[in-house]
Amino acid sequence: xxxxxxxxxxxxxxxxxxxxxxxxxxxxxxxxxxxxxxxxxxxxxxxxxxxxxxxxxxxxxxxxx
Amino acid sequence: xxxxxxxxxxxxxxxxxxxxxxxxxxxxxxxxxxxxxxxxxxxxxxxxxxxxxxxxxxxxxxxxxxxxxxxxxxxxxxxxxxxxxxxxxxxxxxxxxxxxxxxxxxxxxxxxxxxxxxxxxxxxxxxxxxxxxxxxxxxxxxxxxx
Numbered sequence: 001x002x003x004x005x006x007x008x009x010x011x012x013x014x015x016x017x018x019x020x021x022x023x024x025x026x027x028x029x030x031x032x033x034x035x036x037x038x039x040x041x042x043x044x045x046x047x048x049x050x051x052x053x054x055x056x057x058x059x060x061x062x063x064x065x
Numbered sequence: 066x067x068x069x070x071x072x073x074x075x076x077x078x079x080x081x082x083x084x085x086x087x088x089x090x091x092x093x094x095x096x097x098x099x100x101x102x103x104x105x106x107x108x109x110x111x112x113x114x115x116x117x118x119x120x121x122x123x124x125x126x127x128x129x130x131x132x133x134x135x136x137x138x139x140x141x142x143x144x145x146x147x148x149x150x151x152x153x154x155x156x157x158x159x160x161x162x163x164x165x166x167x168x169x170x171x172x173x174x175x176x177x178x179x180x181x182x183x184x185x186x187x188x189x190x191x192x193x194x195x196x197x198x199x200x201x202x203x204x205x206x207x208x209x210x211x
Contacts, residue, residue: 026066042097045132050094052124055117056081063082063112 008037068205069100071136071175073168074108075185076209081109086209089183101129102174103137104167136174146170149196169193176202183207 013036024035056062070093072080079085093099106126113119129135146169150162168186172193175182184190187208194204 028066042132045128045134046094046097046099049099049125049128050091052121052128053081053094055121057084059115059117059121061115062118063078064114 067096067098069134069178069180070098070207071100071102071171071178071180071182072105073102073171073182073184073186073190074105076183077105077109078112079185081112089209099129099134100178100180101126101135102171103135104170104174106135108167136178136180138170138173139177142170142173142177145173145197145200145202148200149193152196152199153192165189165193169197172197172204173202176204181205181207183209185209185211 015036020032020035023039024032027035027038029035029038072090072093076086076090080087080090090099106122109122110119113122126135143166146166147162149169150160150165153160153165168189172182172190174180176197182190182204184206185208187206190204190206194206197204
């Protein structure tokens with residue numbers, strides 16, 4: 001289940017180094033950039049998935065005969 | 066790393082249909098712990114009644130797949146499922162494989178992903194949990210009240 005490659009750019013961000021290290025440990029990534037990318041990817045993907053599910057709920061046709 | 070949470074169709078179908086268990090499932094998304102089984106996904110696709118529902122389910126599956134939050138049975142899991150049904154039949158009497166294969170494959174998915182398995186069908190899942198434990202496969206079941 002490989003993650004899709006995305007275009008990446010350099011950005012200067014002001015981050016708490018302790019929290020960044022904590023995130024890296026939590027996500028078990030090899031470096032801080034990867035941890036931030038993964039957190040962003042996960043957050044956006046879950047948001048997109050939930051929004052799609054909520055559209056199904058609002059439509060009101062799912063599993064109705 | 067917090068445990069992932071796998072919901073079976075006894076939870077997700079009412080959730081999509083009537084927003085039952087909304088707080089439980091929405092929290093799993095918000096905390097990024099939601100894990101989809103392809104077996105459950107198959108059951109969800111069977112519940113679509115409009116092109117819009119199908120397209121939105123496509124989007125949901127695609128988004129979760131992109132971040133590795135979809136688990137699918139391995140070839141060995143199908144053989145294990147058959148063995149579980151045989152084991153149950155020897156001990157307690159005849160049951161039909163097709164009535165139980167999906168539940169066992171979902172439970173095996175939870176075991177593979179080390180995820181908690183949320184179900185309304187506690188009794189059915191605990192049956193398979195017990196037999197899987199005998200083969201060294203531990204699954205954590207979280208009963209959801211109907």
